[in-house]
Amino acid sequence: MKLYACPKDENNSEREYENMDDKKTGFTSKLGFVFAAAGSAVGLGxxxxxxxxxxxxxxxxxxxxxxxxxxxxxxSLMVTEIAIGRKTGKSAVKAFASLDRRFSFIGYIASAVPIIIFPYYCVIGGWVIKYLTIYFTGQGAEAAADGYFDGFISSPVSPIVFTCIFIFLTAVVVLMGVQKGIEKVSTVMMPVLVLLSIGIAVYSLTIDGAWEGFIYYIKPNFSDFSIKTVVAAMGQLFYSMSLAMGIMITYGSYMRREDNLEGSVRQIEIFDTAVAFFSGMMIIPAVYAFSGGDKDALNQGAGLMFVTLPKVFDTMYGGKLVAAVFFVLVLLAALTSSISLMETIVSIFSDKLKVKRWVICVCVMLISAEVAVPSSLGYGIWSDVKLLGRSILDFFDFISNNIMMPITALLTCIFVAFVIKPKTIEDEVERTENFRSKKLYRIMISFVCPVFLVVILISSVIGYV
Incomplete structure (x- = not known):
């Protein structure tokens, strides 16, 4: 029997939702959960x-x-999503319905985000496998040549083949399940990923001229501060931490009741921010030195990783080895995120359909491969096809990251602040220990976060127009 929250009930936040799938497979330890959730957050972003x-x-x-x-x-947003997941034991769609059936539409919007992102994300993952193959076969000089990247992604066949390989690797882990697949793989991948990040970052500082780039990277210059800095950092935070796409709700549903939720979120943040920091440390000083201090050389989006960096590696002592290790790192990061995206999709349909998990996994794998084809061909034979003036992949990226995710997060904040009340989340956090950041959380989720999210949404729309 399901228990639904009633917003008019003052004791609503006191209610327990103990109707969850008690037999639902979950993480076996707090460390396994932290590594898996951190792996989701750490990705190509x-x-x-x-x-x-x-x-x-x-x-x-x-x-x-x-x-x-x-x-x-x-x-604040991560605590909210993980707490909702653990409290209800459900993926996003049923989680919101369990708390208040009138707001189940928020779960549907959140669930649509990974469904949109996963196919085109795998296209980029396929590019990473291609470059990893190049460096492991000693063809790094070719990757550094002008026009190599554009020539590859405009091919009608090769990028699709590598995309399918990436999807298959992701599906294998998801098919193995939460404990034997996601948890075990994440506990291996995450420490390796962090160690590789540190190693390449330290090596990057040994390049002549790299130290000036490092100083620029870590020394705050308040004359460079503007509202655009805040909006850009906020947008990256969204993109980086797997927020507002149902992933943290899904992973929260696998979290053990006895684990410290607040402490786990802090640890996830440390992993995510550390990898982002070391990524900047290994890329900015190297490219800064290579370009003679030209910051525009860094502002190239995907071209930074697939065009500029191969040129840097080609001029670097031991560059081929460093490049091979770098793309191993990138592949691990890409896989940890794609695994969480696919697992979220599988969990959504597992909650909705009475079908075996492996059948859903195979169906998601095959359908995603088909849906990924237009995003890949959008850089080649379908390059003339534009959606709102953007390539197919860029369109899906804009709609999911710049529109749907801020809307989902904003609706979630409103739902928590005014429908189920912050105390519902606070009580879930305090199942094990005191919620030390309770006052900060209540202010952020009720006032600050909604305002910032509106700013992000407006700036995204204005930026597009």
Missing amino acids: NIWRFPYLAAKYGGGIFLLVYIVLAVTFGF
Whole structure:
């Protein structure tokens, strides 16, 4: 029997939702949960997006703003989503319905985000596998040649093949399940990913001229501060921490009741921010030195990782080895995020349909491969196809990250602040220990976060127009 929250009931936040799937497979330890959730947060956004945004918006001042937002804004949203997941034991669609059936539509919007993102994300993941193959077969000089990247992504066959390989690797882990697949793989991948990040970052500082780039990266210059810096850092936080796409709700539903939720969120943030920081440390100084201090060389989006960096590796002592290790790092980051995206989709349909999990996994794998094809061909034979003036992949990226995610987060804040009340989340956090950041959380989720989210949404629309 399901228990639904009633917003008119003053004791609503006191109610327990103990109708969850008690037999639902979950993480076996707090560490397993933290590694899996951190793996979801750490993705391609940390490796290439964070460094070029940091370079574009003032280096050290962007880094400072990002850290402040991570421990306030990001913390509050992540606590909310994980608490909702653990309290209800459901994926996003049924989680919101369990708390108040009138607001189940929020779950549907959140669930649509990973469904949109996963196919085109796998296209980029396929690019990473291609470059990893190049460096492991000793063809790094070719990757550094002008026009190599454009020639590859415009091919009608090769990118799709590598995309399918990436989807298959993701599906294998998801098919293995939460404990044997996601948890075990994450507990191996995350420590390796962090160690590789630190190693390449330290090596990057040994390049002639890299130290000036490092100083620019870590030293805040308040004259570079602007509202654009805040908006950019906020947008990156969203992109980086897997917020507002149902992932943290899904992973929260697998979290053990006895684990410290607040402490787990802090640890996830540390992992995510550390990888982003070291990514900037390994890319900004190297490219800064290579370009002679030209910051525009860093502001190239995907081109930074697939065009500029291969040129840097080609001129670097031991560059081929460093490049191979770098793309191993990027692949691990890409896989940890794609696994969480696919698991969320599988969990959504598992909650809705009475079908075996492996059948859903296979169906998601095959359908995603088909849906990914247009995003890949959008850079080649379908390059003339534009949606709102954007390529197919860029369109899906804009709609999901710039529109749907801020809307989902805003609706979630309103839902918690005015429908189920913050105390509902606070009580879930306090199942194990006191919620030390309770006052900060209540202010952020009720007032600060909604305002920031409206600003992000408006700036996204204005930026597009």
